[in-house]
Amino acid sequence: MGKQHSDGRAGTRPRHRFAPKTKREPSARDYREGWAPAGRALRLGGRDGKVPAVNVREARAEDAGAMASVIAIVAEEGVLLIEPPVEIEARAKRFREVIEGESRAKLWVLEHERRLVGDGGVLETSADGVLSVAIAILPDARGIGGGRALLEVIVAYAFSCGAHKLELEVWPDNTRAIGLYESAGFEAEGLRRNHYRRRDGTLRSALVMARAL
Numbered sequence: 753m754g755k756q757h758s759d760g761r762a763g764t765r766p767r768h769r770f771a772p773k774t775k776r777e778p779s780a781r782d783y784r785e786g787w788a789p790a791g792r793a794l795r796l797g798g799r800d801g802k803v804p805a806v807n808v809r810e811a812r813a814e815d816a817g818a819m820a821s822v823i824a825i826v827a828e829e830g831v832l833l834i835e836p837p838v839e840i841e842a843r844a845k846r847f848r849e850v851i852e853g854e855s856r857a858k859l860w861v862l863e864h865e866r867r868l869v870g871d872g873g874v875l876e877t878s879a880d881g882v883l884s885v886a887i888a889i890l891p892d893a894r895g896i897g898g899g900r901a902l903l904e905v906i907v908a909y910a911f912s913c914g915a916h917k918l919e920l921e922v923w924p925d926n927t928r929a930i931g932l933y934e935s936a937g938f939e940a941e942g943l944r945r946n947h948y949r950r951r952d953g954t955l956r957s958a959l960v961m962a963r964a965l
């Protein structure tokens with residue numbers, strides 16, 4: 753019997769077609785030899801007609817508004833470090849700057865049935881070679897492999913651009929995100945205790961997770 757997630761969702765669905773045939777984690781060599789290279793559109797599911805297909809592609813400047821809307825909607829759930837309400841214009845401008853910029857920062861979008869349903873990417877941090885990861889998917893497009901597809905492209909890109917580490921912060925009760933990151937080789941590095949003050953004055957701790965490349 754396939755494994756079952758806490759929300760009752762069965763954990764058995766096809767991996768995308770670039771996944772290694774063995775059960776092992778893709779190695780650095782897999783990535784260097786072209787497994788899911790950065791920028792290649794990944795297509796997941798859809799082959800047996802049961803699982804809807806999701807697509808990952810590099811973000812374009814014209815996606816910035818829709819990407820900002822995704823962040824605004826997801827932020828309302830309280831699952832992101834970004835606190836609502838999100839100023840869509842300002843967020844879209846920041847996305848556009850990253851998309852058109854020359855740094856190692858990079859963004860991708862997730863599409864489902866031709867609709868932009870999520871985005872993810874990496875930003876540079878103060879530590880050279882360490883990139884921070886962020887992913888957000890609309891509620892109705894979760895659980896169909898989009899998070900994993902985005903993360904796989906992100907990890908492949910991080911290898912290809914010479915970064916030595918990926919890091920992120922997540923709320924400790926965000927079990928779905930933690931499950932995704934752990935399954936991709938991320939480990940908890942520590943807890944930033946009472947680190948973030950929310951608008952209501954409360955302080956929240958964030959879990960730091962990272963993966964060496």
Ligand SMILES: CC(C)(COP(=O)(O)OP(=O)(O)OC[C@H]1O[C@@H](n2cnc3c(N)ncnc32)[C@H](O)[C@@H]1OP(=O)(O)O)[C@@H](O)C(=O)NCCC(=O)NCCS
Pocket residue numbers: 757758759761763764826831832886887888889890893894895896897898899900901920921922923926927928929931932933935
């Ligand atoms: C976290 C998020 C990116 C995961 O994306 P997703 O499309 O829902 O997840 P996927 O279908 O790709 O599943 C990937 C893995 O996540 C984990 N996962 C998914 N749903 C889960 C659940 N309900 N409980 C526990 N783990 C879960 C599993 O490891 C799963 O892999 P598997 O199904 O092969 O075992 C997405 O749910 C999301 O955007 N959430 C809101 C924003 C957010 O929390 N972002 C991260 C902040 S750091």
